[in-house]
Amino acid sequence: MKKAQVLIIGGGVMGVSLMYHLVKEGWKDVLLVEKNDLTHGSTWHAAGLCTHFAHNPTIQELRATSVRLYRDTLPKETGLSCGFHASGAMRITRNPDRMDEFRHVAGLSEFTGYPLEVLTPERIAELHPLTQLDGLLGGIYEPDDGHVDPSLATNAMADVARRGGAEIWRQCPVTEIRKDGDEWVVDTAKGVVHAQHIVNAAGTWGWEIGHMMGLNIPSVPVLHQYLVTDTVQAVADRQAAGLDELPMIRDPEESWYVRQERDGLILGPYEKDAQVWSVDGVPPEFGADLMPPDLDRVEPIIMAAMERIPALETGGVKSVINGPITFTPDANPLIGPAHGLENAWLLTGSSMGVMEGGGAGWFLAHWMTHGAPPMDPLAVDSRRFGSWADRDYRVEKAIECFGLQFGVHYPNEERPAGRGKRLSPLHDLMIERGAIMGAAYGWERPNWFSDSSDEIADETFRRANWFPKVAAEVEAATTRVAMADLSVFSKFEISGPDTAKFLGTMGANTAPATGRIGLNQVLTPAGGVLSEFAIARLGEDHGYLTSAAAAEEIDLDVLTAHATAFDVTVDRVTDQIAVIGLMGPKAPEVWASLTDIAPQDFPWLTVKSVDINGIKVRAMRVSYIGEAGWELHVPAADAAKLFTLLENTAKPLGLGYYGAYAANSMRLEKGYRGWGSDLTTERSPIESGLGGFVKPKERDFVGREALETRANDWDMVLMELEGGDVDPFYAHGLWQGGRCVGIVTSGAYGHRTGKVLALAYLRDATARDGLHVSVLGQKRPAQILSQPPFDPNNTRLRAKGALS
Known part of the structure; x- marks a missing residue:
């Protein structure tokens, strides 16, 4: 029997990187087991590309950390090269939308400190003279990119980790996993x-190891080919x-991608119709193995690459690599x-195991x-x-992600595969009323409404066809009454004798009184915002919590972990x-027609159980859009009946x-923050502008000490551009002169105010004037607003009757 502080299953670049970084963090008794040998599966046959290009700061940092590790840190620690070639990289395009995407990523990178250069065709020719420029609009250049030898990098990390006390068991497949007490x-x-x-x-075997753990791992191996040429004379010259x-x-x-390999080239195509492999389990004998070449599948892509880089055609095919790489439903x-x-x-x-592996190990080691x-x-x-991410979903999404490996990532992107997994009880009613649906954590939810049943949303970085339709929706909610299906919320019941203590210690805010609604941010040990709940106090021993759709499993883990110290039950x-949602200045009139509780007896931020035409309803006087109204929480079986009743009355x-x-x-016109965009683990509620919800006096909660001792020197502001x-949408740099002082986290046009609005974090809280957003x-001049531009005193939210 072997005792270990941590057992890592899988000896690819990801697992070995974690082993390396845990040792650096001071962990003892670190053991890694590998079914075959290190790098077997997909690491060993990877092309080794490393990039800084990313649409998300965290993904970019994983990639940048990998580059620093392979290029600088490991060679210094071992005295040996990881085979890193600092070649730089570029992306080229003939698509105007792609140029918008390049400009957006370049803007994000200015904030993160990894500046990328937007290219003209002339600059492309200067950097890569083998490229034909016909039809090109431009591109983007990533000067610090390169490629690495995956085996050298992985074994270098393994050597350093072993010297630090870690153990590696090769040729050691796992046959069973179980829990015995705390072990x-x-x-x-x-x-x-x-x-x-x-x-x-476990990478390629991740789904199988997950199955042993009792988990559904939504990843699928997909076959990817690349070919290596013989000598290309232009490269040799x-x-x-x-x-x-x-x-x-x-x-x-x-x-496709192309990189130099000695005096030849490597060409990697991504076909649209991907070939999944061993979806329900990898063959036991599989290790450092490859599939036979199948270039017929990618011949059109190869021909297109040769047209763009004619020198490719002169090299001849030296070898073809065809092996599995894993894809999740969003390719992250x-x-x-x-x-x-x-x-x-x-x-x-x-x-992108090699590209992200060095940073991924650092990321998880820090978390652990x-x-x-x-x-x-x-x-x-x-x-x-x-x-809900079942077999069909993970296969459909893996094929889609592979085929869209180089797809344009629009700010309101909706991809078609794997849809319809979670349907609200109101779904069909929404479709009948013209809803154009989007996906949120498996749910179908209305993004906007159209009077044409076959209309679809424009994919664009600019104002889309839904802009005037959204304006009409806002007008209805502002001047009359509007309804919405808000069923995608994550929802939890807390019950039991310790409910008050549970709610009072779960986050930065105190628990609301019975009959009231409160907002509470649950913090990380470092004081960042982990979760945000709206808490409706239904009784001394009963609480009802709602949170973001995408937070459902995260929040269930948060609540379950907190419940271990209390006599309560947590039910999802x-x-x-x-x-x-029943919202708008005439919503109180609708309410008064259907209930015997007068609107003036139902103040803002209260919750009541009511009977509406025989339907039991949990009514919450709360609004995320800044209008008078209610969220009506109703048993799923009664939802359509209640919706129709409300609709006929309204x-x-x-x-x-x-x-x-x-x-x-x-919500942006009210300055309301959104979890997952404006509220993240990186920033505290004080930095997020939610200091009024932080009440630490005579209370203990996770993150309290850190919250009181951390600098809290970032500042979230609401701006008009x-x-x-x-x-604006997200991830735009905020500038003061020639200095990037912050980043936009969310933005939109405010139809009630006629203002272009954005929420942004200032990393220099003193930078208040002379600002612009890229x-x-x-460059868009921006002014910090001292108060929300719509109903800053909450007069409409507190309305006791219909507003004229």
């Missing part, structure tokens, strides 16, 4: 391991002339706590050591998919309860409907 017990080919922590870093290595080049429209890795399991972690599912991730984890959190009731008053896009516009043809390369 994980793992049967392996070399004996039984008892570990405090267990990590699934450059080498003979002593010229620098050619930068890697990607053409996202034609779906699964990193973090395993849902519902104590001391179990995931570090798997990366389609300090109880919180070093950056906002939402893009990679292993709990961002639920049990998301699917059992539907939610109808129609004579000028009823409208609103979706998520209108809600986003209106000067007009333009592009509305939106797709446009």
